[in-house]
Amino acid sequence: MQDQFEQFWAQDLKEKRKVISGARHRASRLGRVGRMRLPADCMDRKQRKEYMKPGEVKVYNMYDNVIPKEEFGSLPVEKQRELLLKWRDDPRIGVKGIIESWNVSRGTYYKKTKELGLSFSKMREKRTATKTKEQAQELSSNTVHIIEEKLINRFALQLEGEYEGRCLTDRLEKLGLILNSEAKYMISIQIIEL
Structure with missing residues (x-):
């Protein structure tokens, strides 16, 4: 069984290498003679180095920044509940930050909170607890x-x-x-x- 996987793996690699090397050196089908040219072939060394340099990697932590509302809606309910609690309790984000980043009203936010079965924020509870x-x-x-x-x-x-x-x-x-x-x-x- 293991030999079959190794054979399949070797055959797959061989085919991929053949296709890759052939695409770079194959003659054009449009009638032009010569290999296929890429944008980097027309550049001098300095430009090519700058062009081939890897781009900026954008990394974000789901717990540090509020993700877009559409992406949030596609997550499982348990994950939504966990994220909403973390964002709400984070002093840098809070309820106001969630509402601003999603561009929704307070009513929509609290409706979503109620759908997920979460209690309302502690600030609201503190306001009702104050006495004259x-x-x-x-x-x-x-x-x-x-x-x-x-x-x-x-x-x-x-x-x-x-x-x-x-x-x-x-x-x-x-x-x-x-x-x-x-x-x-x-x-x-x-x-x-x-």
């Missing part, structure tokens, strides 16, 4: 008071005040992390919807 001064004062008045009764390994917790649903669930989840699974607890909860 009144809410901040209200929350500071609703602080959690930890009462230590004796120098025994136990604690008591009392929550009073008005809380938003999200805020209350966060606090109760954090309380679950503090509790010891082997200890016994007495609990009294009263929650009233306003």
Whole structure:
């Protein structure tokens, strides 16, 4: 089996060499006598050297620069998701850089983000998390008071005040992390919807 591949390889190389050498030295079919002439044959040595020099190689990293939208659309969904996350989180590119390089609107960008199943950027989440001064004062008045009764390994917790649903669930989840699974607890909860 290996010999057949080697024979095929040798035969293929022989044919290619014959074609290459023949094309350069074969007479023209247009009636002119002599071999085929290439542009480099008409140049002097300095020009030929400059002409034969390799061109500039353009290299880009998919993660450093935003590729065109058409090329991005032809990639598999997993690769699209990965690239979009990297570009969005890169401080040099960000959402603004993606929108500018693709020449699309914000709505189109966020539609594509939603199609790929990605969450929106962290900046948007931070904006919704900001609170007014009144809410901040209200929350500071609703602080959690930890009462230590004796120098025994136990604690008591009392929550009073008005809380938003999200805020209350966060606090109760954090309380679950503090509790010891082997200890016994007495609990009294009263929650009233306003």
